[in-house]
Every structure is written in C-alpha cells, then in structure tokens.
Amino acid sequence: MTVSQTASATCASPTGSAGPSGYASPTDVATHGAYTIRRDPADPRPLYRFTGRITADGSSGYRAEPGRYHIYSGWFCPWAQRITLQIALNELEDVIGVSYVDNSRDARGWAFRETNGPDPVNGFTLLRDAYETTEPGFDGHVSVPTLWDRETGRVVSNDYVTLGIDLATQFGEWSNGADTYPERLRAEIAGLESWIGPAVNRGVHRAANDEAARATLLDAFTRLDGRLADAHYLAGGQLSEADIRLWVSLVRYRGRAHGLDRLPPLSDYPNLWAYARRLYRLPAFQATTDFTTFTDPAVALPDWNTSPAA
Incomplete structure (x- = not known):
C-alpha cells in the first residue's frame, strides 16, 4: 500500500x-x-x-x-x-x-x-x-x-x-523546574488526549474534505471553549503537556488553503481563542513558531499578538 x-x-x-x-x-x-x-x-x-x-x-x-x-x-x-x-x-x-x-x-x-x-x-x-x-x-x-x-x-x-x-x-538536573508533565496530572492529560488527539490533532487536516471529521472537530472546539471559560489551562491550573499538544494544532488551524480556510475562525470560540493567544504571548511559544512555514500566503490569518482578556 x-x-x-x-x-x-x-x-x-x-x-x-x-x-x-x-x-x-x-x-x-x-x-x-x-x-x-x-x-x-x-x-x-x-x-x-x-x-x-x-x-x-x-x-x-x-x-x-x-x-x-x-x-x-x-x-x-x-x-x-x-x-x-x-x-x-x-x-x-x-x-x-x-x-x-x-x-x-x-x-x-x-x-x-x-x-x-x-x-x-x-x-x-x-x-x-x-x-x-x-x-x-x-x-x-x-x-x-x-x-x-x-x-x-x-x-x-x-x-x-x-x-x-x-x-x-528526565532532565530535571538541568531544567528550570517547569514540570510540564507532573505525576498528579498524568491521568488527566491522558484523558484529554483520548478525545483531543483524534478530534483535533489528527482530525484537523481531515476536516476540510470529510464532513464527519469536520463535525467532530467543531464539537471538540465547543467542548474546549466551555472547559476554558473559567480556566487558563486545560489541566490542574498550570501549563502542561496537554496544552502543548493542543496548541500546536490550534496555531495551524486554517493556516493552509486546502479547504481549512472555509472552516470557522477560532474567534468563534472566544474562550479557546483567548487561551490560544495567551499561550502565544509566552516567549517559548513565539520562539518555536514560524508562521511562514505552515501558512498559505493567500489565507488571511488572525492577529495572534492581540492581548486576550485577563
């Protein structure tokens, strides 16, 4: 095959x-x-x-x-x-x-x-x-x-x-102690991955041409928007592996012209959009992101530098 x-x-x-x-x-x-x-x-x-x-x-x-x-x-x-x-x-x-x-x-x-x-x-x-x-x-x-x-x-x-x-x-001896995968949150991170992974991380590129994948993706966005209504992070009140996994897909959402530009903007999900911009304002997220490598010049992108509500 x-x-x-x-x-x-x-x-x-x-x-x-x-x-x-x-x-x-x-x-x-x-x-x-x-x-x-x-x-x-x-x-x-x-x-x-x-x-x-x-x-x-x-x-x-x-x-x-x-x-x-x-x-x-x-x-x-x-x-x-x-x-x-x-x-x-x-x-x-x-x-x-x-x-x-x-x-x-x-x-x-x-x-x-x-x-x-x-x-x-x-x-x-x-x-x-x-x-x-x-x-x-x-x-x-x-x-x-x-x-x-x-x-x-x-x-x-x-x-x-x-x-x-x-x-x-495993690099705690040299790390700054960020602890993005703490023991107390690992079960919750795995639970989030069980539905965010298929629906968002692996579903976003199918959504342009697959109605079922599109519906699953947008349902996941609605669910995430509700989850983030009173929280800055997905799990445990802190930045974790769960946020990293989700964010790298959010920043690429609608970034290419293969039909994804016809999907609703993240701003249709105000809590999710505020969350995504809040993370982008952290230096590590900006330093590891190059929009030119995964966006189509013909696709209008939102302003990731706008400050979300506190």
Missing part, C-alpha cells in the same frame, strides 16, 4: 544528490517524484519505528546528559514543535541541540538546505541518512522530530509522544 503524505499532515521522510556546500539539491518533484510511505499491510512494525527512551539514571541505555543528544526538527511540523516547546519551556536549549530540515521535500524525503542550514552534527544532506546509519537498508518512515545520540551514533527515537515526555521529566 502506498500512502502519499503532505508536510503539514505527517512531517515525515532515499539518499539524493548534494547541492553546494554539502546541502541537498533543491526539491524537485518532477525529477524525483512525490514523497510516499510504502507499507506492507502484513508488516507489524510501527510507523514510528524507533522508540528508545531517555532516563535520568540511564536504565534505558540512554542516560540524560547535557550535550549528548540532538533533535532534528521541522518548523512546519506540529509534532516536532511539541518537542521544541518542551525544550524551550524547560530551558534546555544549552543541553539538547536542535536543527531544522528544509520546509519542502520530494521522494528523497526531508533534507538539509540553505534555508535552515546544514546538519551540524553529522553533515548529512538528507535526514534519511541518519536512519540508514542506524539501520542499514531502512525501509520505513523518516520523520521529524528525530532524536540522535551523539555517543552511540544512532537514532534513539522518532516517537514524538514518548520523546516529549522524556524531555519533560
């Missing part, structure tokens, strides 16, 4: 020709074809194949250490922004490196080009090179975010869910 993927939908990624100064040559769908994920229905392996975990004590085989790990990210990708937000909110920028792939791809997958700079760790021109180094002949999905271990020279994880949790919980 072949499933075509778009950058905004899956943020996913064979080795291609290099351009000047070690960069990949420009995106060229006419020559190389469009990116696809080829999956054998009988293959039981997960889409996100690398699932290593970082632990503070090293019991997983990957100890939390400053300077050891690097994140390959993409500005355009909501799943990747979850990770860069955790790094910024916990002030781990000097502990974990981050670099960005180019914002477009062809069949060769995500690449390093002049727009966002080279791969500062390995000098790879394509992100697939990291996967091939880890698993020669790799035939799966190459995605951002990807966690690279400088010590072992391999990909540890491209599982954005567990990766975000590990960054939030």
